[in-house]
Amino acid sequence: MKARLRHIFHKYVAPKALVLMYHRVAEPESDVWEVAVSPDHFEQQLRVLKEEYKVVPVRELVERHNKGNIKRNSIGITFDDGYIDNFLVAKPLLEKYGLPATFFIASGNVGQPGEFWWDELEHLMLFSDSLPATVDMEVGGERIIFDLKEEAQLSNSLQQQHKAWKACEETPPTKRSQLFYKLWENLKPLPPAMQQAQMQQIRDWSGVAVAARADCRSMSRDQLQDLGRSELFDLGVHTVSHAALAFHPPLVQEKEILENKNFLQEIARNHVDLLTYPYGNYNHESMAVAGKAALKAAFTTEEKVIARSAHPYRLGRFQVKNLAAPEFRKQLQIWKYSI
Ligand SMILES: [Zn+2]
Incomplete structure (x- = not known):
């Protein structure tokens, strides 16, 4: 009976923490993965967090989790990838409210003029004025033959559909978005050099030049250093090339994690010992590599509270969408009481 009561206590009553996952604080032309929160909504969300929760540094939350003494109502804030808006927009707002956050950085793109491949692919496929009508291309070992027909030319209607499309919840609404999704799926597991080569092949096919939109860049090394030395912020591992780890052999996984960790450790004030798996993909x-790299915790994208029973290399997070304060408040309540 005692064991059962203990089980019920830990499942329903014991304090649990939430870790929030952000990527961008921006208003991009489209946001098919729902990873952007507008600056206005972000500030509204920070006010809710400041007034109604206890935001703690993620490393403190991990330490408390390991010791089994998580405080009620505690929340950790994470940012993935290292977009420049994290520095230009999110950092000043977090500082204004004195809220700590950990930024998980894909270091291969730091200081580079180019965009992450998935942003460039989204822009190219969904918003290029004109694309060739037919595709016959091998991508990721699969021959893709596709006819865009009348969608070769971008129309207002297509633009509107692409702006509204949520790829995690809805099937692609247009031929262009079908092709985009197919290419995205085939590119995601590839080694980085192959991804870049295939992106060049897609650019050549499309006749569209390489995209380097200033707002889609990653932070520079100086900006990252500024962030990493701030009292409020920590840096964390997100691999060099934003690798979908489970698709790669252990030695590649180790290289991706260790090189990223060493790069960030030179910049950061605190130990870099937390990881978020790119795309939430891991095996x-x-x-095992996380253990070997002496990391204290690793976060997935699975929507789970940090409960006592959670494995330190399989901690859940909740992806925050572009919600105003009232909806955000409700969403936090739902997450808080999820099991
Ligand atoms: Zn990421």
Whole structure:
């Protein structure tokens, strides 16, 4: 009976923490993965967090989790990837409210003029004025033959559909978005050099030049250093090339994690010992590499509270969408009481 009561206590009553996942604080032309929060909504969300929760540094939350003494109502804030708006927009707002956050950085793109491949692909496929009508291309070992027909030319209607499309919840609404999704799926597991080569092949096919939109860049090394030395902020591992780890052999996984960790450690004030898996993609080998790299915790994209029973290399997070304060408040309540 005692064991059962203990089980019920930990499942329903014991304090649990939430870790929030952000990527961008911006208003991009489209946001098919729902990773951007507008600056106005972000500030509204920070006010809710400041007034109604206890925002703690993620490393403190991890330490408390390991010791089994998580405080009620505690929340950790994470940012993935290292977009420049994290520095230009999110940092000043977090400072204004005195809220700590950890920024997980894909270091291969730091200081580079180019965009992440998925942003460039989204822009190219969904918003290029004109694309060739037919595709016959091998991508990721699969021959893709596709006819865009009348969608070769971008129309207002297509633009509107692409702006409204949420790829995680809805099937692609247009031929262009079908092709985009197919290419995205085939590119995601590839080694970085192959991804870049295939992106060049797609640019050549499209006749569209390489995209380097200033707002889609990553932070520079100086900006990252500024962030990493701030009292409020920490840096964390997100691999060099934003690798979908489970698709790669253990040695590649190790290189991706260790090189990223060493790069960030030179910049950061605190120990760099937390990881978020790119795309939330990992396997047992990734967890073993995390152990070997002496990381204290690793976060997935699975929507789970940080409960006492959670494995330190499989901690959940909640992706925050572009919600105003009332909806955000409700969303936090739902997450808080999820099991
Ligand atoms: Zn990421």
